Amino acid sequence: MKININDFIGKSDPRVWMREPIQVAGKLAATDGRTVFSSNESSDLPSPETASLEKIEQFLDLAAAANFSPMPELTFPEMPDCADCKGAGKHSKKDCPECDGEGEAMAETAYHEYEVQCRMCDGDGQVDSDEPEGDCQHCNGKGKRWTDNDRMKVEGIPFDMNPALMLRIADVPGMQIAPLESSEISRCIAFKCADGIGIIMGMRDKP
Numbered sequence: 001m002k003i004n005i006n007d008f009i010g011k012s013d014p015r016v017w018m019r020e021p022i023q024v025a026g027k028l029a030a031t032d033g034r035t036v037f038s039s040n041e042s043s044d045l046p047s048p049e050t051a052s053l054e055k056i057e058q059f060l061d062l063a064a065a066a067n068f069s070p071m072p073e074l075t076f077p078e079m080p081d082c083a084d085c086k087g088a089g090k091h092s093k094k095d096c097p098e099c100d101g102e103g104e105a106m107a108e109t110a111y112h113e114y115e116v117q118c119r120m121c122d123g124d125g126q127v128d129s130d131e132p133e134g135d136c137q138h139c140n141g142k143g144k145r146w147t148d149n150d151r152m153k154v155e156g157i158p159f160d161m162n163p164a165l166m167l168r169i170a171d172v173p174g175m176q177i178a179p180l181e182s183s184e185i186s187r188c189i190a191f192k193c194a195d196g197i198g199i200i201m202g203m204r205d206k207p
Contacts, residue, residue, distance in 0.1 A: 017048035037198035063190035066178035072155035085136035089143035096121035160203040
């Protein structure tokens with residue numbers, strides 16, 4: 001496959017079944033909650049035991065019926081410095097010893113206890129570590145990354161898209177896309193190529 005299916009898993013998602021490829025309707029698939037990709041490759045992996053599976057299958061059926069056009073030329077916005085490593089690409093953090101990584105600590109008065117933002121880590125839950133620096137896990141050592149709030153225009157799509165999600169499919173040969181228009185799903189695009197078919201969620205309008 002030209003598409004890397006592992007780009008579509010939710011590596012740190014609290015829903016464990018999203019952290020690995022799965023089987024959907026007999027095909028190798030993956031989702032991170034904002035994207036879904038179903039390859040043309042058969043799979044004997046177990047299907048996740050979740051009510052979301054029926055929705056995933058339904059959305060993929062809608063994608064298959066979309067009116068596709070060739071991927072237009074994409075103009076990506078400038079990628080900002082990673083907020084976590086400040087552009088260095090290196091990051092050495094550990095759980096705050098004061099709040100055990102929770103970002104909040106207990107305070108008390110003579111009458112009761114209550115939670116407050118941890119002063120040691122300013123509520124981040126992480127503090128600098130004395131251990132040797134490694135690649136920043138948020139930007140994979142690149143020093144730059146788009147966040148969930150970054151957005152871009154795509155020709156033929158009436159709503160903004162997240163550039164990090166579009167980058168996953170941008171250079172795949174023969175890629176086609178289509179806006180999805182259905183009462184069941186909105187503000188999403190479908191994409192397909194020789195490797196399979198999928199869906200990417202669009203951005204909501206700015207308030």
